[in-house]
Amino acid sequence: MKRMRAFIQKEFYHIFRDRRSLLILLGMPVVLVTLFGFAITNEIQNADLVVLDPSKDEMSTEITRRLVASGYFDLYKEAQNIKEVEKSFIFSKTKLAIIYPDQQAKDFQKEGYAQIQLLADATEPNTATTLINYASSIIKDYQMEVNGLQGRPPLIQPEIRMLYNPQLKSVFMFVPGVMTVILMLVSAMMTSIAITREKELGTMEILLVSPLSPAIIVVGKVIPYIALAFFNTLVILLLGTYVFGMPIEGSLVLLLAECVLFVLTSLALGILISTRTNSQQVAMMISLIALMLPTVLLSGFIFPIESMPWPLQWLSNIIPAKWFIIIIKNIMLKGTGVDFVWKETLILVGMTFFFIAASVRNFKIRLE
Amino acid sequence: MNDSIAIKVDAVSKQYNDHTVALQEVDLEVRRGELFGLIGPDGAGKTTLIRILCSLILADSGRASVEDWDVVKDYRKIRSNIGYMPGRFSLYQDLSVEENLRFFATTFGTTIRANYDLIKDIYVQIEPFKKRKAGKLSGGMKQKLALSCALIHKPKVLLLDEPTTGVDAVSRKEFWEMLKQLRDKGITILVSTPYMDEASMCERVALIQEGRIMDVASPEEIIRKFDKELLAIRTNKMYQLIGDLRQMEQTHSAFPFGDFVHLATREKIDETSLRQYLRDKGHTSIQMKPIEPNIEDCFMDLMI
Known part of the structure; x- marks a missing residue:
């Protein structure tokens, strides 16, 4: 026991005396969460909108007003003709143009039918689709109101509710994902490096020629990083809840317990890597390529697993991060208890x- | 087993994966309480042999034991009862002198105070710097710290791999004095070194080259066995001199030693004709004198 304590103490000396690594270890979560939370987002706000509205009747002005009021669009310009619309797509950051017919309101009243053209800049397909969807639904809403006023009942009106993330905030997606990636990174990479560093510096030689058993060496290496990773978990959760409004619907104790479990999984993986490699660089490369990439790509963090081809879907099953993301999303967003995540936990x-x-x-x- | 034998190596061979042969059928016996030198050039197999003895690597064939513990079967016993100092400085550079020592003491289930008398003479020299990080120590002090750490658990046998490599002459001399004191306390010491002049510090030495033990004897014996005539020669063209001497028929060997070239011949050579020979080759200010062999001459002789 004394030996274990001395070993852990030594390990903490290493961690705290390597200021730069410590700064990276503790600063990285904050930087990554903030980056992912603020910068990398699927939501589009204040997209530039160009309007070509020759008639300026009550209907077209109302639709334009509603588009701008939604917050998704900024009125960039009122074009006078179609040429100008085209120009603004080419020479400015215009994302969407809306073109009304000459006499929209009259047509609509006369024939009960009018056409509006939406033009989107599809060089960014996702943005284009999202903006078209935003605009269409705003126009549909308006149409429904007008129809309602005129007493004509709508045919089929789907009523949509987005469960667990009603505002479709992408942060809810990213915080669990970033948390997973960071815990994986800190745990696996740092332990694998910590052990290979001893090999590289030759101190492993001395440790081997001592009565220390492999178990003491391995466990002694792991414990300090559990503490460090747990601290990082708390920081990410605090940032997630207080800065990005991420809810923790389920039990906090369960959530933390699952985090510790995942940290252990990653640490074990890091040690496994370090037993197979002899240099810090190789250990780092393996951690990065063999762990980070699958964790980011195949865990469902960025790309939905359901839409992957079946070999990748199958492969995603052996990625620990996939299961951890399912668990924490369940606990944080749906508020489920252990009875719904026991399979993944196991x-x-x-x-x-x-x-x-x-x-x-x-x-x-x-x-x- | 013989009571007086501390280290026994029996027909040990070792080949690395890249087919370099490190050791070939090595036999060796180190007596209890002996200061034993393992001497040979870089790549001779010294490190491999010491690592096999500390149970760090496995031999391909043959057996070895330390204090009657088999290096394969009883590796745990060996690891808690020997002191080992690797060739490269292998302590924690970011830990202070005191922290390193305390860590290794605890690792071996002891304390600095319990074994202080053993390391006292060495440790007092570095104690003024005990708060300093090990990485910031000078080469000589690093060696003293490493030796203290290797001694902290009162090992019966001390295995030192090139402890004096990269250390200045004064520190080297001090280091050997410390080893002698430890030997006087009853510790068996096996020390490897590429410096042949250090052989005279040992009671017995083994000369190792290309994985084979060439000779095992006391330094005096090795000198006594030397059966050649030796001349120290110096001219104005030292570099050319070696080549010219090696071309001569009578020459057994010619090696530079400091400012002189030592010429070994099977029979006594006529100095006047040698002078004439060298003058013909264009050498001037020629000095030469017959000398007694030192240990290095003997090694050079054994190695060729």
């Missing part, structure tokens, strides 16, 4: 044991 527990067993098997009690 998978993570199983993975952790597998990694630890593989690490101990692979831990070399000799050099080379």
